[in-house]
Amino acid sequence: MKTDLFDFELPRELIAQHPANPRHAARLLAVGEGLRDHVMMDLPGLLEPGDILVFNDTRVIPARLTGRRGMAKIEVTLHKSDGGEVTQDSANLDARAPAQWKVFARPARKLRPGERVDFAEDFSAEAMAKGEAGEVTLKFNVEGPELLERLHRHGIMPLPPYIQRDSAGDAHDKSDYQTIFAARDGAVAAPTASLHYTPELLAAIDARGLKRTTLTLHVGAGTFLPVKVEDTRDHKMHSETGIISPETAEIINAAKAAGGRVVAVGTTPLRLLESAASEDGTLKPYAGDTDIFITPGYRFKIVDLLLTNFHLPRSTLFMLVSAFAGLDRMQAAYEHAKAEGYRFYSYGDCSLLQRAEH
Structure with a gap:
């Protein structure tokens, strides 16, 4: 596909320079048959008991x-x-x-x-x-x-280039650019969809009867690299290291077998889940590198819903969300988000995407 299809204009003032305070106060755009404006604390009510949220427990290193x-x-x-x-x-x-x-x-x-x-x-x-x-x-x-x-x-913390800091960085970023799930050192970029979670939101998730588990994908700096080729088929992805334990695979398979939906909290869990899933939708333990590059036309094997921030134009991540929810739908969602003043990128707001039926 032509890379130009994934381009769009974004006013600089919509690029978030700091996270919402408290984190669960971030806005949430539900993208399905229509567009609905929410906040992150509404999330439990948008999911069904038995659904399972999959988080990335990587920890960003300086x-x-x-x-x-x-x-x-x-x-x-x-x-x-x-x-x-x-x-x-x-x-x-x-x-x-x-x-x-x-x-x-x-x-x-x-x-x-x-x-x-x-x-x-x-x-x-x-x-x-x-x-x-x-x-x-x-x-x-x-x-x-x-x-x-x-x-x-x-x-210092390896903030993406669109977050403006001096050479010494910001003392708050050491905690702001780390998720509540951070447990395993190795990432050089945060799994930003997880930055919105707080003990209060997790308590509401548990009270709703939602399940949750973690995997590990050490996010690389290549996630911020723009796609410079004219055709997506010519782009080379950087590989990243990921691990899904046998216990995590068993928990996810059991939830799915019981009728629950798999909710990837971020593009990093989605990419690792899709790398490890069998064609029949079952998940296998995994330990190794992945360079999966998901563009429209990809057939998703296991992930049903995706929580993710708003991504850069011409990026592999905007291509991924367009593959998941549909390019036309995502273009409309991003125009809505801009018009409504949603905050974009790593410290910005979030979206809940329903997988498009092919």
């Missing part, structure tokens, strides 16, 4: 570093760990963080394999290889818990 290549300043954002087999026991980066990572570097053009980047007196990395679009493979001088300790000491 993955943006500023260093020196000789006298030249360089900024790197960790993108994906590059080493070690992914297993059911390796969901938490804390014990296994490898020394080698794929990163996006600025400027990357002059950084050559073999050169060293110094971030602090006891923290450096060697450039191992160069990829496309500013991607570089770095090998740090520490790994495991030591690497995470250095990142927490010298790094």
